[in-house]
Amino acid sequence: MTYRSSVYESTDQTPSCVMLGRKIRLPCDLQFGRRPEEEVAGEDYISIRFVFYLVTKKYSRTKMLYKNLWQTLWNLRREMEFHHVKKLAVPKLACGLDQLNWRTVRNMLEVVFRGTGVQVLVCSY
Structure with missing residues (x-):
């Protein structure tokens, strides 16, 4: 609202x-x-909270690519390490209108944040 x-x-x-x-x-x-x-x-x-806006493509009407999401997630990791953020809550990224496979995106999240101590919470509605 x-x-x-x-x-x-x-x-x-x-x-x-x-x-x-x-x-x-x-x-x-x-x-x-x-x-x-x-x-x-x-x-x-x-x-003590941060809001990160994940920009994954130049225009909203363009097709989402896994490589763009991959680069965005690494940039997010770098920013979170810089600010010492240890918890991340996200929706199912790029799986709505962008129609990426959630299993692939979930695996990307696991690989990017492996070994960082960041707790990732995926909010599904």
Whole structure:
């Protein structure tokens, strides 16, 4: 779910303040709580977490290639080692619209992260 939270220049208010008369509570605020008027930066929620965007092809409409995914996974490993990240949660990479074989992709993940101590969790929905 996404929320429009940018401030309008003309009103100096967020869309939720204009339409509802108050700031909206984000799902993470509702679950974990927040002081009513405390300003919280995004870094406060994810202070020790990293989000890596895996870019595997130049255009979304082009066909996914195993060699591009292979190179991307090695780049991911290098970045994770640099930042000392030891846990990785990913969906079934490249197996949706890109139609790559999940067994092959899983084997690639195992080879790339073998011996690094990284725990890989594959989230399937």
